[in-house]
Amino acid sequence: MADATTATAPIHHEVLAAVLQVRQGTLRVLLWQRAMEPHAHRWSLPGGLLRMDEDVETSIRRQLAEKVDVRQVSHVEQLAVFSAPDRTPGARVIASAFLCLVPSHLDPELPGDTEWHQLESLPDTAFDHRAIAVRARDRLRAKLSYTNIGFALAPPAFTISALRELYSAALGYRVSATNLQRVLSRRGLLEPTGRTTRPGRAGGRPAAEFRFADASMAVTDAFAVLKPPGQQR
Amino acid sequence: MADATTATAPIHHEVLAAVLQVRQGTLRVLLWQRAMEPHAHRWSLPGGLLRMDEDVETSIRRQLAEKVDVRQVSHVEQLAVFSAPDRTPGARVIASAFLCLVPSHLDPELPGDTEWHQLESLPDTAFDHRAIAVRARDRLRAKLSYTNIGFALAPPAFTISALRELYSAALGYRVSATNLQRVLSRRGLLEPTGRTTRPGRAGGRPAAEFRFADASMAVTDAFAVLKPPGQQR
DNA sequence: CCAAAAGTGTTTGGATTACACCCATGA
DNA sequence: TCATGGGTGTAATCCAAACACTTTTGG
Numbered sequence: 001m002a003d004a005t006t007a008t009a010p011i012h013h014e015v016l017a018a019v020l021q022v023r024q025g026t027l028r029v030l031l032w033q034r035a036m037e038p039h040a041h042r043w044s045l046p047g048g049l050l051r052m053d054e055d056v057e058t059s060i061r062r063q064l065a066e067k068v069d070v071r072q073v074s075h076v077e078q079l080a081v082f083s084a085p086d087r088t089p090g091a092r093v094i095a096s097a098f099l100c101l102v103p104s105h106l107d108p109e110l111p112g113d114t115e116w117h118q119l120e121s122l123p124d125t126a127f128d129h130r131a132i133a134v135r136a137r138d139r140l141r142a143k144l145s146y147t148n149i150g151f152a153l154a155p156p157a158f159t160i161s162a163l164r165e166l167y168s169a170a171l172g173y174r175v176s177a178t179n180l181q182r183v184l185s186r187r188g189l190l191e192p193t194g195r196t197t198r199p200g201r202a203g204g205r206p207a208a209e210f211r212f213a214d215a216s217m218a219v220t221d222a223f224a225v226l227k228p229p230g231q232q233r
Numbered sequence: 234m235a236d237a238t239t240a241t242a243p244i245h246h247e248v249l250a251a252v253l254q255v256r257q258g259t260l261r262v263l264l265w266q267r268a269m270e271p272h273a274h275r276w277s278l279p280g281g282l283l284r285m286d287e288d289v290e291t292s293i294r295r296q297l298a299e300k301v302d303v304r305q306v307s308h309v310e311q312l313a314v315f316s317a318p319d320r321t322p323g324a325r326v327i328a329s330a331f332l333c334l335v336p337s338h339l340d341p342e343l344p345g346d347t348e349w350h351q352l353e354s355l356p357d358t359a360f361d362h363r364a365i366a367v368r369a370r371d372r373l374r375a376k377l378s379y380t381n382i383g384f385a386l387a388p389p390a391f392t393i394s395a396l397r398e399l400y401s402a403a404l405g406y407r408v409s410a411t412n413l414q415r416v417l418s419r420r421g422l423l424e425p426t427g428r429t430t431r432p433g434r435a436g437g438r439p440a441a442e443f444r445f446a447d448a449s450m451a452v453t454d455a456f457a458v459l460k461p462p463g464q465q466r
Numbered sequence: 467c468c469a470a471a472a473g474t475g476t477t478t479g480g481a482t483t484a485c486a487c488c489c490a491t492g493a
Numbered sequence: 494t495c496a497t498g499g500g501t502g503t504a505a506t507c508c509a510a511a512c513a514c515t516t517t518t519g520g
Contacts, residue, residue, distance in 0.1 A: 009285055010243050011244075011245075011246050011283065011285070012244075013244055013246065013327060050244065050316075050327075052242055052244070052318065052325060053318055054318065055316040055317045055318060056314055056316040056327075057316075078313050078314060080311050081289055081311060081314055081329045083283075083288040083289040083290075083329070084288045085285065085286055085287065085288060092285060094246060094283075094289075096314045096316070142455065144459065145455075145456055145457055145458050145459050146457060146458075159499085160499080160500085161498080161499075167459065171459065171461075173461045173462065174462060175459055176462070176483080176484080177499085177500090178483090178484085178485090178500080178501085179459070179482070179483060179484085180459065181500085182481095182482080182483095183458050183459065183481090183482075186481080186482095198491090199490085199491055199492070199497080199498070199499085200492090200497090200498085201492075201493085202492075202493090202496080202497055202498075203490090203491050203492035203493065203495095203496070203497050203498075204490080204491060204492080204496085204497045204498030204499065205489060205490040205491060205497085205498060205499040205500070206490070206491065206498095206499080207498080207499055207500090208499080208500080221457060221458065222375065222378075223378055224378055224379060224454060224457050224509095225378050225379075225416050225454065225508085225509070226377065226378050226400065226404065226408055226412075226413065226416065226509095227509085227510080228404075228406040229406065229407060229409070229510085229511090230510095392472085393472080393473085394471080394472075409510075409511080410472080410473090411473080411474085411510090411511085411512090412509065412510060412511085414473085415508095415509075415510095416508090416509070419508080419509095431518090432470080432471065432472090432517085432518055432519070433470090433471085433519085434519070434520085435469075435470055435471075435518095435519070435520090436468095436469070436470050436471070436517085436518050436519035436520065437469085437470045437471030437472065437517075437518060437519075438470085438471055438472040438473070438516060438517040438518055439471090439472080439517070439518065440471080440472060440473090441472080441473080457482095458481085458482070459482095460482085460483080462483085462484090463483095463484095
């Protein structure tokens, strides 16, 4: 409601999450289907209004808890503000959008109105949520190249070929297991668990198991060019 | 999505700009000195409250016009939202922060309360504005490596050694003119104007003049690793 | 002719891709 | 022993940093 002491009409602030996970070999985003107008039946990103006592990151974690167990979210980062005056009908709402990741081995319980949708074939989306989801996908793809963010898509332990499938699904093209292992190893991101997995019925050599050395995001390939002098990579 | 009838206290939304320019060989940020409480006498980033009819980028360009001629701003991009509930005393204000760049050959008229401050030795700053300025600096430094963003720091035409000084000032370490030229040339970012500059009193070979081929930001070194197959750089 | 500044040639090291080949297992 | 999938060796390519050397000017 309007505050009589302010000269401007109130602007509401919401937080929205593009929660991404690799499922069944494709990159997917969590969407819920709106029951009511506006944009009834269309699919929306989870989120909601910011509360007075929380910053935007605290808020998105709280709101996400209504859709998925927050402890299953392995990474949260700000994407951008979406603020077009007409991005929603009626009262003005500014959105702070987030990229959130869930590791592939988890399968959170979901409310009935919620589903994982392939990013490459999104259904009818509400408001500007399609643009937000696409932005999240692009941010993830870029960061797979120069950060250790793969840890947030992968289970605690994995084989190189399992990791290759995660990277391939997220990036949208086939990644070579050989090169993936070398790039991540040279950067010191991977460490062997010492264990191996048993081959399937078809046989084959048992695969060595690895884990990511760190479970928080760090830039691993900064200053690709124009490095400070005397600092060969 | 927001329900406009929710009874929450109003949250104000402001936009803030970290306007950066290389001046006298160092990277600087535009700050104005607050006259009134809160944080009187401390230095602030330019900006102000968002209006009902503008998105955040439109707003920051409008507000900036009060401090510098907006036509002199060569690049504007969103940095992040700063939303800690106690980031300002009194009514809650959420800030959308921007990185803005001004080319080095311009010297905008400034209001009396406004000055360019070295980023490496900031004065007492108001609120969380120091953190925002530092974030802007870091973003600029990262993007100098993998985008053509140098165009936004440089005049329309320049010599390689002038460009080297801009990059050195922005990055905070000495960049080699030889390698700078080769990196930017290989990426097709530089084109010769055909003209040369006259050497100073001390003599020396006349320097060739160059310009940037594009005047809007583009990523020039994406997919540093894990490139799609068959796509050698 | 010398100093100064700009520009080019070349070497070196490193990173990444691509691909051939070897290893360990189930049947 | 063979098919299968995992893992390692290695060559080819490309990029960028470093530095020596050449070019063009003013005095």
